[in-house]
Amino acid sequence: xxxRFIAQLKRQLKRHRVTHDHVAAAAGVHRTxxxxxxxxxxxxxxxxxxxxxxxxxxxxxxxxxx
Numbered sequence: 001x002x003x004r005f006i007a008q009l010k011r012q013l014k015r016h017r018v019t020h021d022h023v024a025a026a027a028g029v030h031r032t033x034x035x036x037x038x039x040x041x042x043x044x045x046x047x048x049x050x051x052x053x054x055x056x057x058x059x060x061x062x063x064x065x066x
Contacts, residue, residue: 001048003040009051011036016058018051026050 027050
């Protein structure tokens with residue numbers, strides 16, 4: 001997970017209104033874990049994978065191609 005990838009994921013989550021709380025609940029982790037992963041202080045495949053899945057769902061529900 002490169003810094004560039006995480007930065008892009010963070011921007012897309014914000015653009016599609018997927019909150020840290022939403023990612024945390026779906027991933028089964030605390031919100032601060034999500035914040036730390038998206039800030040590059042921690043690595044978590046669970047958080048990143050969950051964020052990507054929620055982002056794809058948000059894009060699909062908005063009518064955009066996932």
